[in-house]
Amino acid sequence: MQDRTRARALPDLAAQWFPSPGLKERIEATRGLFIALGDDALVREAFPRLRFHWMAKNIDGLWATAALDAADPNRRVGELLPEPTMASTGYRVLEVLYCECCGTQLLSGHKIPLTRAERDASPNPPRLPGKGGGAPVCYELTPGGARIEGLPEVTAETRTDAQPYRDVGVIWLVPPGWKAGPAEDYEWKQASEERDDKGNPWGRGDASWKPAWLDPRTGVVTIERRQSAGIDCLWFEATEPHAGPALGAMPQRCPSCLIDYSERRGGRSAPIRSFVTGLARTSHLLAKHLMGVLPEGSTRRLVAFSDSREAAANLAVGVEGEQWSHLLRVFLLREIRRRAMGASPRCRSDSWN
Numbered sequence: 001m002q003d004r005t006r007a008r009a010l011p012d013l014a015a016q017w018f019p020s021p022g023l024k025e026r027i028e029a030t031r032g033l034f035i036a037l038g039d040d041a042l043v044r045e046a047f048p049r050l051r052f053h054w055m056a057k058n059i060d061g062l063w064a065t066a067a068l069d070a071a072d073p074n075r076r077v078g079e080l081l082p083e084p085t086m087a088s089t090g091y092r093v094l095e096v097l098y099c100e101c102c103g104t105q106l107l108s109g110h111k112i113p114l115t116r117a118e119r120d121a122s123p124n125p126p127r128l129p130g131k132g133g134g135a136p137v138c139y140e141l142t143p144g145g146a147r148i149e150g151l152p153e154v155t156a157e158t159r160t161d162a163q164p165y166r167d168v169g170v171i172w173l174v175p176p177g178w179k180a181g182p183a184e185d186y187e188w189k190q191a192s193e194e195r196d197d198k199g200n201p202w203g204r205g206d207a208s209w210k211p212a213w214l215d216p217r218t219g220v221v222t223i224e225r226r227q228s229a230g231i232d233c234l235w236f237e238a239t240e241p242h243a244g245p246a247l248g249a250m251p252q253r254c255p256s257c258l259i260d261y262s263e264r265r266g267g268r269s270a271p272i273r274s275f276v277t278g279l280a281r282t283s284h285l286l287a288k289h290l291m292g293v294l295p296e297g298s299t300r301r302l303v304a305f306s307d308s309r310e311a312a313a314n315l316a317v318g319v320e321g322e323q324w325s326h327l328l329r330v331f332l333l334r335e336i337r338r339r340a341m342g343a344s345p346r347c348r349s350d351s352w353n
């Protein structure tokens, strides 16, 4: 065991390589060493080969307390947090979503249906939440649920914007004095995520933004107009089609800019999405840059490992798809630049006249 090569943290090695200078100089010296190692000729001449592990964390969401900021009416969430936790400074923590068109922020969480009695903690509460008679009028939102279905055979989908409607609740906090437009502006037909060959959804369900209010301390959303302290919000509600495909959790109409994706046949099915860096995008970014710095030749290859066959297959097709889109962008930009730089004087004068 003692002869075995073991990985050590870079600051420890840097301290061993450059013991005398201060921390700042030591970091610069280590950086210089790595730049020198990138020089083929130099490496062949004098340096031993080094092997190192570089950890990169995939961002899997952004969380915030359920609160408004009086100083900034455009901000619809409270204190931001990098990790999910049940509460912070006495307020329920929920996942932050955003609209890719207008940038407004929404909050979401795993939803637990509650009847009015359960919310008010009646002396004879039913045994199971939401099963005590009467339709649920409230939902408690919690930061994330246990997504363990299908494990360990398949990889659990962890992105909130890929979850089904039955599991996730979405709210949009409205600032004081905010006035809603006509009711029909907030109603649409939510399309199922499953599509046929032509991109038509397999089913649709009535969907709307309902006036509601949130208790920021308990995370309970009550689907009615506010009668006591709390924050006014809009609640995304949909009716799942009978015996049809399940609806997705992300609203297909934004409550702020009213952009509607429900009739789209391609691309994203909803403008609302979570703050995540996709695994395929991150893997492609790493692969692209690593391939760029590896020496050319038959030895230039990368190996990706994954913890399940399904994840490995997704990773492979994801990186391939990202590379295709990336090349398309590169060639388009190159062609636009070539034409812009090489345009004849006649073309330029035509375009101005």
Ligand SMILES: [Zn+2]
Pocket: 099, 100, 101, 102, 103, 104, 254, 255, 256, 257, 258, 259, 271
């Ligand atoms: Zn929007």
